[in-house]
Amino acid sequence: MMVTLYRPQPDGSTRYLTFTDRQGNLFGYLTLTVTEGRDFFLTRERHHTYDSEGELQQALRKMIDRRLRRGYSVLYSWFGDSRYTAVERRIERSLEDDTVRHGNG
Numbered sequence: 001m002m003v004t005l006y007r008p009q010p011d012g013s014t015r016y017l018t019f020t021d022r023q024g025n026l027f028g029y030l031t032l033t034v035t036e037g038r039d040f041f042l043t044r045e046r047h048h049t050y051d052s053e054g055e056l057q058q059a060l061r062k063m064i065d066r067r068l069r070r071g072y073s074v075l076y077s078w079f080g081d082s083r084y085t086a087v088e089r090r091i092e093r094s095l096e097d098d099t100v101r102h103g104n105g
Contacts, residue, residue: 001079003064003091005072013038016075017067019060030056034063053083061087068094 004018018035029049037043050056064087077091 001084001087002076003074003078003087004076005064005067006075007067007070007072009038015072016043017072019063021056021060032056032060032063057084057086060084061090064090073098 001021002018004016006017007015009015015038016036020033020035021031022033023029023031029051030053032048032050033045034048035043035045048059050059068090074091074094077088079088
């Protein structure tokens, strides 16, 4: 899974956030990686570990919902399997809202 959000800043730059579910190794904890920055080269990366798939998905939904409420838009999303159906639906709703808001629909 990978979701990238973006938000234009008042100074003309763009802030990016990327969420991935990559694990450090095969036997490691479930990990959610959040990369953020003003471009794709100067970023900060945070790793959040969870004991269960349910905890990871709940945290991911909260993180994405919070950013979408703050004015971020979806730049890219990819879901390799159907584990993230609730997140996928939220992303689809956001894309539909952006289309209506920007008059592209």
